[in-house]
Amino acid sequence: MELTRRQFGLGFLGTGLALGVAACGGNPASLATSTLAPTSARATGQLRKYTLNAKATRVDLGGRIVDTWAFGDTIPGKPLRATAGDRVQVAFSNDLPMATSVHWHGLQILNAMDGVPGVTTPETPAGGAFAFDFVVPNAGTHWFHPHHGLQMDRGLYAPFIVDDPAEPGSYDHEWILVLDDWTDGLGQSPEQIMAGLQTSTGSGSGGMGGMNMGGMSGMQGMDGGDVTYPAYLINGRMASDPDTLAAKPGQRVRLRIINASADTIFTIALDGHDLNVTHTDGYAVKPTTTQVLRIGMGERYDAIATLGDGVFTLAAQPYGKQGLARALIRTGGGAVPKASYRPSNLDASPLTFDALQAAPGTALPAASPDTTQDLVLAGSMAPYTWTINGATYDQTTPLTIKAGQTGRLRIVNQSMMSHPIHLHGHSFQIGDAGGTGPRKDTVLVPPMRGVNVDLLADNPGKWMVHCHNAYHAEAGMMTRLDYAT
Ligand SMILES: [Cu+2]
Incomplete structure (x- = not known):
């Protein structure tokens, strides 16, 4: 796990070919294009080939071993990576005991590759396979997950990072942080939770892996989701045994934050540091400094932090719920903060999309709506x-x-x-x-x-x-x- 976590967390500088995931070059001139195809069909870069396997597996959340479903044997699954304009072929195989699908969240690809059964792409049956083949036009921090019932509330999620060849990227490290709410193997199954929500009369049990009392009182104006989870994770780890990311004091790190939760909004802060938000959902914004940001399910934020000297808690507080997810950033000596340690900047006013403006060149063409x-x-x-x-x-x-x-x-x-x-x-x-x-x-x-x-x-x-x-x-x-x- 240690090697995997280090590979996952550390330093994907450059093209991303250092990921240890199968990728190979191709000849752009040989790629098929169509004059009728949308922007998303025109390849201008390399051909990258990946394999992806959905399977039942056993993962260690940090002292708690659970059986779940995942892409490969880790949660999150290994990141896939490409450069904007690349053609990507993903040989997907489904070893789950039921049909599934893969939706490429944030990638503006051909409709037939979008991974929504019954609408765009056939589901992949148990034991089956599907050959995804698409061009990724838009850079950014993206991810993928099933678009199939409640499967997303298991371990079936992974980052998809698309580099922008025009972006200089002035930072020393790049770390992907995937936030998740976790019940599988610790509490009720997602299907049991749904059944409980559907048969509730409104009184709710509030038990672990069950209905969220905050969600019930949500009817009176609170806003904490519908489900209480036994654990909250960053990069597949509980706060008791967190992912630890290493750098040197004074280095700049780009955090690529993805909320892969099913029912949890997170408030995220790095103890003693400001976050300089540079992108949301892959699009550049005018850099905006905040102590803390709020991220909904499916959203992504990229932020730069300039690191101090010591051991720092990067905390993700589930909004309106009890619990805490964290990672640690170590740049020097010092004691590891307790798992329950709550950085004070979590309580500052959180940044949301309201505080952001499009960076120059990222607005849509000006038009009054048709x-x-x-x-x-x-x-x-x-x-x-x-x-x-x-x-x-x-x-x-x-x-x-x-x-x-x-x-x-x-x-x-x-x-x-x-x-x-x-x-x-x-x-x-x-x-x-x-x-x-x-x-x-x-x-x-x-x-x-x-x-x-x-x-x-x-x-x-x-x-x-x-x-x-x-x-x-x-x-x-x-x-x-x-x-x-
Ligand atoms: Cu909703």
């Missing part, structure tokens, strides 16, 4: 139903757009919980296209608030638009954006 559509978020705990525009997914009327149009989504949250709303295959800009808001693909919409986003319809197909709370999505909080011809 179409404006509403996305009304609502739901209830008893019965356990979550809806978009008054309908669960099986009853939904998809949003529509035409290729080339600029579309506006008016997201209105009429519930007392935050919902991370994720759009597949595209980004959007918060506020006006061409304006000052950040580009993102997942936005954490606060309770009883509205957020307008504009998108450019440059990748035809049928695309999921959904809440990235796995239990909300499963309970119906999904719709689609379908291209009309």
